[in-house]
Amino acid sequence: MAKEGNLQAPTRHPLDWKAPAFYDEGALHxxxxxxxxxxxxxxxxxxxxxxFPTLFDLVDATSNGEVDGVAKANxxxxxxxxxxxxxxxxxxxPYVPPPQFQPRFSAPDA
Ligand code: SF4
Ligand code: SF4
Structure with missing residues (x-):
């Protein structure tokens, strides 16, 4: 069951920092x-x-109002x-695992 507003300790999922893609700037962007x-x-x-307001201000300042209009340098x-x-x-x-919207924000499995 999906839960919200809980006080459970945060779970840190391991990062796949040994993978070459971890250091691929294009993949990061x-x-x-x-x-x-x-x-x-x-x-x-x-x-x-x-x-969050920094991101949304950057998006709102673009000509198309979309994230793809934000310069990667920003x-x-x-x-x-x-x-x-x-x-x-x-x-x-609502996008963290395991709720129904996985895997949009899911970290790689260990
Ligand atoms: S993006 Fe903001 S709310 Fe989320 S972990 Fe970072 S500091 Fe906290
Ligand atoms: S998608 Fe998730 S992290 Fe991003 S603004 Fe919505 S609730 Fe926050």
Whole structure:
């Protein structure tokens, strides 16, 4: 059953940092664009930290109003505001596993 607003300890899924793709900048940008596009379509976390309004302001400033209009060089303006508090992951997002929307935000299996 999907749960929301819980107080369980955050789960950190392992990163596949030994894979060559982990260091592929093109693959990184592609994944960031995918995730940013999901958040742009949702915007539920806008009040949680500065990362979200930064992303949404960047999208809203584009001519087409879409994530693909944001320069890749600006992606890290979003990332640098994340301090890994896990609030979005643990309390807001409907796309984390195991709920029904998996695997859109799922981490690689260990
Ligand atoms: S983990 Fe915390 S700081 Fe990072 S994006 Fe989510 S809410 Fe913001
Ligand atoms: S709930 Fe999930 S998809 Fe929506 S803005 Fe937050 S992290 Fe992004």
């Amino acid at each position: 592609k994944e960031m664009e995918r995730v940013f596009d999901i958040c742009h379509g949702c915007r539920r976390c806008v009040s949680l930290c500065k990362a 992606y890290f303006k979003v990332v640098e505001h994340c301090y890994l508090c896990d609030l979005c992951y643990m309390t807001k997002c």
